[in-house]
Amino acid sequence: xxxxxxxxxxLLLPVLLLVSIISFTLFYLSPGDPxxxxxxxxxxxxxxxxxxxxxxxxxxxxxxxxxxxxxxxxAVHGDLGYSYTSGERVxxxxxxxxxxTLKLSLVSLIISLLISIPLGILSAVRKGSVIxxxxxxxxxxxxxxxxxxxxxLLIILLALQLDLLPVAGYGQNGDLQHMILPAVTLGASAAxxxxxxxxxxxxxxxxxxxxTAARARGLPERSVVLRHALRxxxxxxxxxxxxNFTYLLNxxxxxxxxxxxxGIGNLMTDSIYERDYPMILGCMLFLAMLFLALxxxxxICYYYINPRTRHESGD
Amino acid sequence: xxxIRNCTAVMAISLMILILSSPVLAAxxxxxxxxxxxxxxxxxxxxxxxxxxxxxxxxxxxIYETLFGLDENMNIVPKLATGFDQVSDTQYEIHLRxxxxxxxxxxxxxxxxxxxxxxxxDSSNPRHGExxxxxxxxxxxxxxxxxxxxxxxxxxxxxxxxxxxxxxxxDVNLNTTPVGTGPFKFDSYEKGxxxxxxxxxxxxxxxxxxxxxxxxxxxxxxxxxxxxxxxxVDIARGLPQTEVQNIKGKSxxxxxxxxxxxxxxxxxxxxxxxxxxxxxxxxxxxxxDRQEIVDTALEGVGGVAxxxxxxxxxxxxxxxxxxxxxxxxxxxxxxxxxxxxxxxDGDGWLDYxxxxxxxxxxxxxxxxxxxxxxxxxxAQLEKIGIKTNVEILETGALTTDLTNGNYDLALYSxxxxxxGDPDYFFSKHxxxxxxxxxxxxxxxxxxxxxxxxxxxxxxxxxxxxxxxxVQEQVLADSPEIFLFYLNELVGVNKxxxxxxxxxxxxxxxxxxxxxLGD
Numbered sequence: 163x164x165x166x167x168x169x170x171x172x173l174l175l176p177v178l179l180l181v182s183i184i185s186f187t188l189f190y191l192s193p194g195d196p197x198x199x200x201x202x203x204x205x206x207x208x209x210x211x212x213x214x215x216x217x218x219x220x221x222x223x224x225x226x227x228x229x230x231x232x233x234x235x236x237a238v239h240g241d242l243g244y245s246y247t248s249g250e251r252v253x254x255x256x257x258x259x260x261x262x263t264l265k266l267s268l269v270s271l272i273i274s275l276l277i278s279i280p281l282g283i284l285s286a287v288r289k290g291s292v293i294x295x296x297x298x299x300x301x302x303x304x305x306x307x308x309x310x311x312x313x314x315l316l317i318i319l320l321a322l323q324l325d326l327l328p329v330a331g332y333g334q335n336g337d338l339q340h341m342i343l344p345a346v347t348l349g350a351s352a353a354x355x356x357x358x359x360x361x362x363x364x365x366x367x368x369x370x371x372x373x374t375a376a377r378a379r380g381l382p383e384r385s386v387v388l389r390h391a392l393r394x395x396x397x398x399x400x401x402x403x404x405x406n407f408t409y410l411l412n413x414x415x416x417x418x419x420x421x422x423x424x425g426i427g428n429l430m431t432d433s434i435y436e437r438d439y440p441m442i443l444g445c446m447l448f449l450a451m452l453f454l455a456l457x458x459x460x461x462i463c464y465y466y467i468n469p470r471t472r473h474e475s476g477d
Numbered sequence: 478x479x480x481i482r483n484c485t486a487v488m489a490i491s492l493m494i495l496i497l498s499s500p501v502l503a504a505x506x507x508x509x510x511x512x513x514x515x516x517x518x519x520x521x522x523x524x525x526x527x528x529x530x531x532x533x534x535x536x537x538x539x540i541y542e543t544l545f546g547l548d549e550n551m552n553i554v555p556k557l558a559t560g561f562d563q564v565s566d567t568q569y570e571i572h573l574r575x576x577x578x579x580x581x582x583x584x585x586x587x588x589x590x591x592x593x594x595x596x597x598x599d600s601s602n603p604r605h606g607e608x609x610x611x612x613x614x615x616x617x618x619x620x621x622x623x624x625x626x627x628x629x630x631x632x633x634x635x636x637x638x639x640x641x642x643x644x645x646x647x648d649v650n651l652n653t654t655p656v657g658t659g660p661f662k663f664d665s666y667e668k669g670x671x672x673x674x675x676x677x678x679x680x681x682x683x684x685x686x687x688x689x690x691x692x693x694x695x696x697x698x699x700x701x702x703x704x705x706x707x708x709x710v711d712i713a714r715g716l717p718q719t720e721v722q723n724i725k726g727k728s729x730x731x732x733x734x735x736x737x738x739x740x741x742x743x744x745x746x747x748x749x750x751x752x753x754x755x756x757x758x759x760x761x762x763x764x765x766d767r768q769e770i771v772d773t774a775l776e777g778v779g780g781v782a783x784x785x786x787x788x789x790x791x792x793x794x795x796x797x798x799x800x801x802x803x804x805x806x807x808x809x810x811x812x813x814x815x816x817x818x819x820x821x822d823g824d825g826w827l828d829y830x831x832x833x834x835x836x837x838x839x840x841x842x843x844x845x846x847x848x849x850x851x852x853x854x855x856a857q858l859e860k861i862g863i864k865t866n867v868e869i870l871e872t873g874a875l876t877t878d879l880t881n882g883n884y885d886l887a888l889y890s891x892x893x894x895x896x897g898d899p900d901y902f903f904s905k906h907x908x909x910x911x912x913x914x915x916x917x918x919x920x921x922x923x924x925x926x927x928x929x930x931x932x933x934x935x936x937x938x939x940x941x942x943x944x945x946x947v948q949e950q951v952l953a954d955s956p957e958i959f960l961f962y963l964n965e966l967v968g969v970n971k972x973x974x975x976x977x978x979x980x981x982x983x984x985x986x987x988x989x990x991x992x993l994g995d
């Protein structure tokens with residue numbers, strides 16, 4: 163197992179390198195002079211002389227590969243540089259904005275699981291029933307509805323009409339009151355995917371021979387479903403949950419903007435608009451790392467839940 | 478079964494932790510006299526007012542003050558200065574207000590003023606160019622500062638209004654601990670979330686009526702409107718035009734609106750045929766129905782159709798005698814015909830030099846009104862037979878295109894002068910060496926001469942004579958098409974009293990007069 167994890171971690175390095183090269187290239191090829199954009203204020207475009215000075219200082223006049231290598235050398239030593247717009251350390255900024263996103267993602271994930279797992283099981287067990295039809299319709303709606311629309315709808319209903327929750331904002335360090343609406347918005351689409359997966363995977367499990375056998379032994383249906391079928395049906399669902407979680411952690415720029423939530427999605431979009439490339443590269447690298455780490459964790463979960471993979475990995 | 482029970486347990490525990498770790502009840506601490514307000518833009522991590530445009534936001538929050546300021550009618554008023562003597566064409570002696578204390582209790586003196594100005598003039602400041610007219614700053618005595626300019630420069634005093642030259646306490650870390658002299662003092666800041674200020678009990682002027690304020694930075698305009706409606710905030714800037722009617726309909730809310738110094742205009746690429754031809758530029762002016770843009774793109778509430786380059790909100794420098802180009806399509810067509818642009822192949826579209834005459838309007842979207850306005854202009858040009866496209870670019874890409882002359886028309890939003898002095902905008906746009914004039918290719922020796930003279934003339938009436946001529950000439954030469962002056966729309970809960978909307982609203986928000994009823 164340890165060897166397996168180590169191998170996976172070593173494999174991360176070329177992936178991260180590739181991510182940084184692609185991000186840098188995209189940044190370099192995108193139109194517009196970053197110095198010009200960075201210095202543009204509410205008064206309008208900046209003084210051309212100031213732009214030249216900035217280009218000189220930031221080393222924008224060097225060839226692209228020199229700029230990239232300069233960044234890479236520092237990054238290898240753990241220094242992701244400083245933001246061009248705010249002057250703060252990129253690593254600090256990324257971590258600072260990741261905390262709100264992490265909080266929001268955890269609550270969204272919990273909400274999505276609380277909805278999707280029971281809904282998926284119920285739909286599978288009562289296949290073809292009204293519950294199934296309604297549940298899957300909701301799931302379809304969940305994936306199809308754009309999140310900003312759902313966000314506004316929830317605000318109008320729960321914050322404006324019923325006055326139960328605050329409209330938006332980060333409150334006192336992202337308290338639960340302020341977190342519920344954005345978390346439900348994000349959780350809804352995640353729940354939709356998971357419940358469909360849960361349903362189909364459960365249906366498949368219920369058709370297996372061991373289920374027939376379990377029923378033949380006279381086990382109560384509850385036990386057949388929850389003890390025998392669910393355990394096997396959960397495997398593919400875990401992959402989906404893992405993917406959902408990484409999607410949530412990448413921070414939805416839309417939801418974060420609507421709810422004025424200071425997360426990493428907001429940080430990324432702002433840095434892209436401002437061409438703050440140390441920040442963009444820092445975010446990309448961090449998110450890529452996170453994505454890979456979560457995938458690794460999903461694999462490890464698999465290893466423990468499914469005994470078969472244990473034998474295959476030859477450990 | 479075990480897994481499921483575990484999963485449920487883990488979920489329940491994490492939910493519990495989240496609930497416990499969030500001081501839910503503490504969130505509703507909006508007691509009595511603390512104003513909650515939504516702003517659009519906020520400072521970066523760095524809170525130093527000399528850093529880019531951070532000073533504007535800190536000035537909005539009432540933390541810092543400048544030597545001179547503008548009142549709500551755009552008149553220059555003394556703030557931390559009580560007045561000035563002009564010693565010569567190139568030297569001013571500024572008298573400081575006595576008995577002013579910084580937020581930490583130390584007195585304001587000439588040394589602090591010299592420090593505050595010199596650090597902006599330093600070449601490491603990206604905006605130092607705006608103050609390169611200053612030769613030197615020195616303290617004459619504790620309460621007098623002398624400013625020497627390199628050349629006679631009449632906007633000198635007005636330029637001290639820009640919060641870039643906020644007067645700061647030397648020897649403190651201004652990035653994290655702002656110490657100013659304003660009616661409010663800094664309490665805390667969460668980047669991208671909020672700035673919290675408290676009343677300054679030792680303020681030199683009328684003390685603030687509020688105990689403090691929470692200023693939230695919310696980039697989504699719909700969210701700002703809904704927060705106002707839901708009572709999360711008492712005041713919200715930058716309402717979406719579509720929400721104005723809805724908010725006006727609520728009994729506890731109102732919408733305040735005022736023409737600002739911000740203007741939307743179209744650059745014409747005079748370096749490119751046929752736009753080098755005056756008739757073509759005039760035709761474009763006649764073909765555009767400015768009122769229709771205001772009524773549709775701005776929902777009738779977001780702005781005022783433009784006449785000349787300056788709105789009448791510009792205190793002394795707007796030429797109020799100017800006459801707007803009337804909307805007159807047949808005149809536009811006739812002018813185009815004079816310039817050799819007519820429908821020669823009978824397909825209903827105008828042709829120029831044997832090819833269909835088509836125009837691309839380039840613009841950017843970080844100002845919400847740009848795209849709809851450009852689309853309406855395009856539709857209006859199509860009505861007189863010019864094939865017109867709108868192309869959306871990012872600001873940086875657009876500026877590059879403009880610098881390289883790679884455009885026909887470009888729709889921009891500009892502030893015509895935060896300090897109230899017309900020199901800033903005019904020299905950039907219409908002096909042939911100005912950065913924006915280079916983009917349109919505009920050069921008129923008369924205008925150059927008038928602008929140079931106005932800059933070195935100190936009598937305001939004399940200066941106005943030059944600026945009157947400049948505005949007439951620019952409207953006639955039309956290197957830029959002036960579309961509309963933007964309105965600031967502020968949603969206010971009726972319990973907020975004493976809120977004054979400034980034309981230079983981008984730097985003014987919290988004032989001592991603001992209070993909360995109920």
